[in-house]
Amino acid sequence: MIENLNTQNLAPFLDELDVVFNDMDKEFEDAAKYYGFSCAGCDDNCCKSLFYHYTAAEYLFLARGMDGLSDGERTSAFERADAYASAMAGAPNGGNSPQRIICPLNVFGGCILYGFRPMICRLFGLPHEFTRPAGGRVSGPGCDRFLEVCKEKEYRRFDRTPYYARLAGLEKSLRNATGINGKIKMTVADMLVYMEAGVKT
Numbered sequence: 001m002i003e004n005l006n007t008q009n010l011a012p013f014l015d016e017l018d019v020v021f022n023d024m025d026k027e028f029e030d031a032a033k034y035y036g037f038s039c040a041g042c043d044d045n046c047c048k049s050l051f052y053h054y055t056a057a058e059y060l061f062l063a064r065g066m067d068g069l070s071d072g073e074r075t076s077a078f079e080r081a082d083a084y085a086s087a088m089a090g091a092p093n094g095g096n097s098p099q100r101i102i103c104p105l106n107v108f109g110g111c112i113l114y115g116f117r118p119m120i121c122r123l124f125g126l127p128h129e130f131t132r133p134a135g136g137r138v139s140g141p142g143c144d145r146f147l148e149v150c151k152e153k154e155y156r157r158f159d160r161t162p163y164y165a166r167l168a169g170l171e172k173s174l175r176n177a178t179g180i181n182g183k184i185k186m187t188v189a190d191m192l193v194y195m196e197a198g199v200k201t
């Protein structure tokens with residue numbers, strides 16, 4: 001799947017993803033400001049949510065972030081990822097239960113690879129909409145905390161479609177250039193376990 005790839009050789013793709021993510025962050029911040037929304041004081045840490053990620057681009061971007069950690073930090077992250085994977089394997093329904101385990105990159109309440117986090121970590125929380133590739137509009141109401149503290153505010157349009165499209169286009173180019181193929185469905189812990197296994201070198 002994602003074998004023998006060096007994140008340095010993929011710099012143009014990862015730099016482009018950085019731009020997409022920065023644009024995404026900017027729109028999210030603007031919308032959060034409009035609502036007066038903040039994660040501060042939230043007990044329901046969304047880093048305990050079972051998020052799956054679907055692109056090699058996000059995997060490789062996270063790998064780039066891992067490259068910047070010290071050996072000790074990386075080893076600790078791998079250990080937490082192994083523990084996460086073991087806990088999920090022992091969970092009812094093979095990890096699809098509501099059991100909530102903190103992401104192995106969350107340390108003392110903060111993400112140690114915040115600048116390299118995947119897309120859903122950046123978009124989660126605010127009400128939004130998007131158009132499916134095959135057509136049809138979908139909308140989401142925002143996270144529980146948002147509904148608790150900001151529900152009186154009028155909806156400010158946040159269309160995820162352009163970001164999904166940009167990520168999909170980038171993924172396609174990356175796969176064409178590298179020969180990466182196959183479906184990807186990984187949690188952050190899965191990604192770290194995969195990296196740890198030495199598939200990414």
Ligand code: SF4
Pocket residue numbers: 046047048103104105106107110111112113114117118121188
């Ligand atoms: S990658 Fe970072 S932001 Fe995303 S769930 Fe893990 S700790 Fe939280």
